[in-house]
Amino acid sequence: MSVRSVSPRLSRRLMLAGAAATALSSAAPVVLGRKVRLAMWGLDGHPGDITKPLAQYPDVELVGVQDWNQTAARKTAGSKAQVFTDARRMLDEVKPDLVAINNNNGERAAAIVECANRKLHVMAEKPLALARADLDRVKKAVAANGIKLGMLLPMRLDSEFLALKQIVESGEIGEVIQISSQKSYQLGERPEWMKKRATYGSTILWIGIHMFDLMRWTSGREMKAVSSFMGIAGDLRQGEMENSTASSFRLDNGGTATLHMDYCRPAMAGSHGDDRVRLAGTKGIAEYMAATGVTVMSKTRKPEKLTQLPPAGAVFGEFLEHVYLGKPTALPLSEIYRLCEITLGAHEAALSGKVIPL
Structure with a gap:
């Protein structure tokens, strides 16, 4: 052809809808009006979808990174964020407002529920769960705690x-x-x-x-x-x-x-x-x-x-x-x-x- x-x-x-979906269409920093403490639970998925946009959001501070691979965690954390092997300890110590969950697929639903029960907003890698029962648990925890939940579908x-x-x-x-x-x-x-x-x-x-x-x-x-x-x-x-x-x-x-x-x-x-x-x-x-x-x-x-x-x-x-x-x-x-x-x-x-x- x-x-x-x-x-x-x-x-x-489409243009009206796209206005809400084009955060990187302008190089100008986006002011959120408050400081946002971000923690990253795992690096198994696509953590770059979390870290790459951060330069445009100066109000977001990466405060903690957890992963089984400590070399990768230290590299992602840079000089300011703390590095952890235990995700729940990270949540206890750095007290984030928002958690990006990129652990393995089988453990993701439990991580989302944990964050929801702490009333922390979540951006999760996909899929949210590997079974319907786990997805139902996620739905109930999100609804009960009134958090915002997003999923990485770039x-x-x-x-x-x-x-x-x-x-x-x-x-x-x-x-x-x-x-x-x-x-x-x-x-x-x-x-x-x-x-x-x-x-x-x-x-x-x-x-x-x-x-x-x-x-x-x-x-x-x-x-x-x-x-x-x-x-x-x-x-x-x-x-x-x-x-x-x-x-x-x-x-x-x-x-x-x-x-x-x-x-x-x-x-x-x-x-x-x-x-x-x-x-x-x-x-x-x-x-x-x-x-x-x-x-x-x-x-x-x-x-x-x-x-x-x-x-x-x-x-x-x-x-x-x-x-x-x-x-x-x-x-x-x-x-x-x-x-x-x-x-x-x-x-x-x-x-x-x-x-x-x-």
Whole structure:
């Protein structure tokens, strides 16, 4: 397919929503109006999503870092924050206002509940829990203590996926009736916690959650039922983590959606991952892949590549402004819980071999 470049037409609705989700679109410091003491519970996930935006938020002070890897903890802590091996001792001693939880997947729900019971706001790595019972405990603790809970889904605020959402909202490709998506990563050498089901969960729970979010976020469609397969095949093995998965969904309008994931991307590829989303609508198709960028074709225009995209946001910066400035959030708690339920459903479908209602 040949494409020609064109600037996208930004919808007013997307721009208004994007204003709350683009904390890094300006280099100017953001004043929160009070000092915020931040502690980091674990560094197993993506702690960079927490630390990178901090330069723009001078009111946020990193006061404590806990991790089993003390070398990594000291590096993250720098010269001012205290370093701990025991997370609860850290909470007792540094008395944070906000905790970023990046421990392994199997221990995350308990950490969230602990912080909620101390009435501390939480930004957690995903998923929140590996089982529905643990997710229910998180919900009850958050509700009982009135804290704010966020989840690290940074791809929702990437320019490319904001652009796909904009195209759908403009009505140009009509009603989305089919979604195809992909995640392909290099396997490399994985940390020990990812090699064990008790601390990893599954590849569907760990990285599938990103794409399930993007499929819903960009298309505006809801998922009603799911079937999945996952397994370990070939000689690309890292303990119990699956290297191949496939999930299929029935959408709320009778359409369908699919996600396939693998850890087969070779080191020679030049980048760690290859994420793709294709939205097929009744009037056209919009899609993103790294090789071609964001492209769109419809009844009113030939295939085109978008060259000017909405500004990207930072999920932690957006959360800070939501909690301390009262700004709207692009990722409300109801969306977080719904996404966790969908992801658990896809995981359960793979384990049971059944179609799981959502």
